[in-house]
Amino acid sequence: MNTVAYQIARCDSHLSTSSQPLHFVQRLDYATSGVLCMAKSRPAAASAGKAFEKRLTRKYYLAIVRGHVGFELADVDYGVGADPETLHSNHKMLARTSSSQTIQVRSAQTRMLLLETGWYQRSPVSVLLLKPITGLSLGSLKKLGRRHQLRVHCNAIGHTILGDYTYSDRSDCSPHRMFLHASRLVLPVDKEVIDVQTKTPYFSDEGFLQHWKSDRVAYPYKTKGDFNDVCDVIDKSYVLGVNYKMYNCTN
16 A cells, blocks of 8 residues: 555554554645654644644745746745636646636645756756745645645746646656655754654656756755755845745735
């Protein structure tokens, strides 16, 4: 059985009757890799869940998007809601822009930092560090709140994530995966701050490397120390001397 619960515990670990129950505090899209928060007890799940709901967690994702972005740092402030044209099918989400017809909208903000530009299969791409400012808790996902937030925001600014079949209108099917990876999670709980970081799989993937060519590195990010440094950059309320862009419903 190809499920997270089965791979790390038992095939019935998602059931309350299991001898080894797992409680999902958050979820990742099926095509997204990386850090995922689960708890082994209800009290632990409740503690972690409160941190997500109160937006005390910090989450950092590494994405490769189509095109060379025209900024070094950007804030995307588009609400995310359901696309009325797909509401009863695949529940594709949509950014609330001045021209979109979105329903069930909830506020959503994402900060983006350019790390590197390059080429994939001779097409321009950019490596971005993404930080969702609004929480992506399991509760909000069940209400269709900000599901696919990062994918929707990248698509809304004209830079769809490489390999995102859904938000490229089913056209980006040549890459062997979607290039969105949950790289780091900082989770404050009752007695400690849990800080989990995972290696980015892209640059050890021969299927990617044979089509990839680097162009310009804006920030080094491939070691653990360098990645922590770029997380510190994106955490700042402002960064002097950078090419900054704000996306909202007025532009």
